[in-house]
Amino acid sequence: MSDDTPAIGIQDLEFAWPGKPPILDIPALSIARGERVFLRGPSGSGKSTLLGLVGGVLVPQRGAVRLLGTDLATLGPGERDRLRGEQVGFVFQMFNLIPYLGLLENVLLPAQFSPARAARVPGGDLAAEGRRLLTALGLGSPELLARPVTELSIGQQQRVAAARALFGRPSVLVADEPTSALDHDTREGFLRLLMDECRAQGSTLLFVSHDTSLGPLFDRVLSLTDLNRAATPASAAA
Amino acid sequence: MKTLSLALRSLANRRTTALLTLCAIAVSVALLLGVQKLRTAARDGFANTVSGVDLIVGARSGQINLLLYSVFRVGDATANVSWDTYQKVARRSDVAWTIPLSLGDSHRGYRVLGTNLDYFGHYRFAGGRELTFEGGKPFADLYDAVLGAEVARALGYKVGDPIVIAHGLGNVSFAQHEDKPFRVVGILARTGTPVDRTVHVSLEAITAIHVDWQSGMRALPGGRVDAEAARAMDLTPDSITAFMVGMQNRVMTFGLQRAVNEYRQEPLLAIMPGVALTQLWNLVGIADTALMIVAAFVVLAGLLGMLTAILTSLNERRREMAILRSVGARPRHVFALLVTEAGLLAAGGVAAGVALCYGLMYAAKPLLERRFGLFLEPGGLTGYDIGLLASIVAAALLMGALPAWRAYRNTLADGLTPRV
Numbered sequence: 001m002s003d004d005t006p007a008i009g010i011q012d013l014e015f016a017w018p019g020k021p022p023i024l025d026i027p028a029l030s031i032a033r034g035e036r037v038f039l040r041g042p043s044g045s046g047k048s049t050l051l052g053l054v055g056g057v058l059v060p061q062r063g064a065v066r067l068l069g070t071d072l073a074t075l076g077p078g079e080r081d082r083l084r085g086e087q088v089g090f091v092f093q094m095f096n097l098i099p100y101l102g103l104l105e106n107v108l109l110p111a112q113f114s115p116a117r118a119a120r121v122p123g124g125d126l127a128a129e130g131r132r133l134l135t136a137l138g139l140g141s142p143e144l145l146a147r148p149v150t151e152l153s154i155g156q157q158q159r160v161a162a163a164r165a166l167f168g169r170p171s172v173l174v175a176d177e178p179t180s181a182l183d184h185d186t187r188e189g190f191l192r193l194l195m196d197e198c199r200a201q202g203s204t205l206l207f208v209s210h211d212t213s214l215g216p217l218f219d220r221v222l223s224l225t226d227l228n229r230a231a232t233p234a235s236a237a238a
Numbered sequence: 239m240k241t242l243s244l245a246l247r248s249l250a251n252r253r254t255t256a257l258l259t260l261c262a263i264a265v266s267v268a269l270l271l272g273v274q275k276l277r278t279a280a281r282d283g284f285a286n287t288v289s290g291v292d293l294i295v296g297a298r299s300g301q302i303n304l305l306l307y308s309v310f311r312v313g314d315a316t317a318n319v320s321w322d323t324y325q326k327v328a329r330r331s332d333v334a335w336t337i338p339l340s341l342g343d344s345h346r347g348y349r350v351l352g353t354n355l356d357y358f359g360h361y362r363f364a365g366g367r368e369l370t371f372e373g374g375k376p377f378a379d380l381y382d383a384v385l386g387a388e389v390a391r392a393l394g395y396k397v398g399d400p401i402v403i404a405h406g407l408g409n410v411s412f413a414q415h416e417d418k419p420f421r422v423v424g425i426l427a428r429t430g431t432p433v434d435r436t437v438h439v440s441l442e443a444i445t446a447i448h449v450d451w452q453s454g455m456r457a458l459p460g461g462r463v464d465a466e467a468a469r470a471m472d473l474t475p476d477s478i479t480a481f482m483v484g485m486q487n488r489v490m491t492f493g494l495q496r497a498v499n500e501y502r503q504e505p506l507l508a509i510m511p512g513v514a515l516t517q518l519w520n521l522v523g524i525a526d527t528a529l530m531i532v533a534a535f536v537v538l539a540g541l542l543g544m545l546t547a548i549l550t551s552l553n554e555r556r557r558e559m560a561i562l563r564s565v566g567a568r569p570r571h572v573f574a575l576l577v578t579e580a581g582l583l584a585a586g587g588v589a590a591g592v593a594l595c596y597g598l599m600y601a602a603k604p605l606l607e608r609r610f611g612l613f614l615e616p617g618g619l620t621g622y623d624i625g626l627l628a629s630i631v632a633a634a635l636l637m638g639a640l641p642a643w644r645a646y647r648n649t650l651a652d653g654l655t656p657r658v
Contacts, residue, residue: 087568100251113566
């Protein structure tokens with residue numbers, strides 16, 4: 001796992017849901033460490049499936065998905081879960097938070113399941129690191145921290161989710177339409193905070209969205225319809 | 239540890255459903271434990287219908303038959319025991335005391351028992367409790383009667399009231415001993431045993447009221463003896479129905495039992511009441527087993543309610559499971575989380591149920607003793623109780639495996655993006 005291996009490497013990947021035609025057929029995709037990539041794709045183009053494959057929750061029928069140089073197919077399910085917990089942080093479109101846990105508890109959740117994530121916290125003070133991340137994302141006020149997560153605005157919830165995804169310095173941060181539930185003004189603010197924190201931690205960012213207006217903020221913009229040979233003309237046009 | 243705290247927080251988040259589920263389990267557990275405790279109390283109470291008595295001696299018949307008529311006042315003796323034989327046994331050096339029992343008459347459906355003052359001194363029930371008087375005192379005069387608690391309550395008698403004893407056992411008897419009326423001098427406190435349904439008079443009184451009777455018929459007017467004249471006569475009975483024996487030393491019980499059973503002059507039977515009571519309980523105790531089975535099914539219903547509650551929550555929690563997976567939880571963590579929830583609900587329910595049951599037992603104890611003569615000793619949880627409660631939690635964990643398995647499957651199928 002030297003630093004010149006790509007954070008995410010995909011080769012000759014083919015995936016089909018049971019009983020359906022292949023939804024993904026990607027000859028090659030490589031994302032370097034620390035790179036911030038915008039992956040554009042309309043809904044139904046297989047974005048979520050691709051993220052499932054990168055996260056090691058799904059296994060391709062053919063080809064390889066390498067996470068930090070490790071071919072996920074060579075790992076058992078438990079090993080893939082462990083690797084995902086250690087190395088990947090996720091932010092989804094919405095409903096990212098466990099409703100019955102507090103703000104800080106939600107952020108500290110990865111440490112519960114991944115000792116490696118906890119071990120990477122400088123100084124070992126998990127709560128302090130959680131508060132630092134929340135503060136960096138503009139959620140540091142004690143009044144906010146005391147609130148149930150269900151009472152936060154969607155924008156605030158997404159920032160808590162981002163703090164959790166960044167907690168324990170995962171190598172890769174995968175964001176699946178994290179801004180689509182936000183209004184236009186908060187969208188760019190959220191993205192800048194996310195990118196600043198990724199840069200500070202040296203995390204690779206794979207940002208998936210259909211909103212092309214955000215593209216210019218990234219190092220590289222990719223189109224899933226271009227990468228994916230299984231893409232149908234209909235979905236390409238959408 | 240993290241699974242436990244997550245499960246607790248998750249349950250707290252759904253506290254209404256969780257509390258209701260917990261209550262359902264608690265009530266069912268309280269019922270089961272209550273039935274178990276009552277059953278023990280009933281069995282102990284039954285086995286203690288008479289205690290401290292080492293042998294009961296009557297004419298030779300069956301063990302249960304002798305027990306039924308001498309202790310429970312049910313059925314009739316086939317024959318009597320002669321006074322001489324009774325005296326022979328009573329005077330033995332290994333015998334500490336005897337209580338003669340003479341049955342055959344009744345008062346408005348309640349049996350009349352002729353005995354002596356040793357009855358009030360030596361009779362024990364419910365593990366050594368003595369007979370106590372709620373009012374009045376033991377009989378002293380020939381025509382004194384002492385009533386059991388239920389007789390007094392049902393017929394509304396108080397100390398000083400006159401009563402007339404009927405000849406024979408019918409509820410409505412045409413042959414009354416109205417020429418020799420009795421006076422109530424004492425009323426016993428409730429015992430929860432057949433003593434409550436008994437009218438006690440002296441042995442001499444039984445002889446006195448029959449002194450001018452022959453072959454079940456009262457003598458013709460010319461041969462009648464009035465109440466006052468009877469006092470002057472020798473009222474030692476010729477025979478009694480049965481008698482209870484207390485030994486100087488319990489070890490000698492077997493010796494006397496054999497001696498009585500092998501007695502040549504008269505066919506007799508001596509039984510140990512504890513043994514006979516246990517035999518009888520085995521006959522009538524089936525009902526309490528049925529009650530226990532019903533209670534067990536109520537617990538099962540409570541657990542099924544829990545299963546339903548957890549299963550219905552699964553769909554709305556798919557998102558929650560996907561989030562847990564995205565932060566590194568394995569499917570087995572999800573499985574463990576749900577089994578833990580089931581375990582917590584059951585353990586909480588069992589604990590609340592035990593508390594509820596003990597609360598009710600302490601609250602109901604005075605009432606049960608007063609109204610039903612059921613002496614409930616809540617005591618601690620016996621090994622059997624603990625086993626019973628543990629098996630409820632174990633069953634809940636086992637049942638929790640069903641939603642857990644479904645969540646596990648969902649988790650595998652959903653990955654990070656549940657399709658709901």
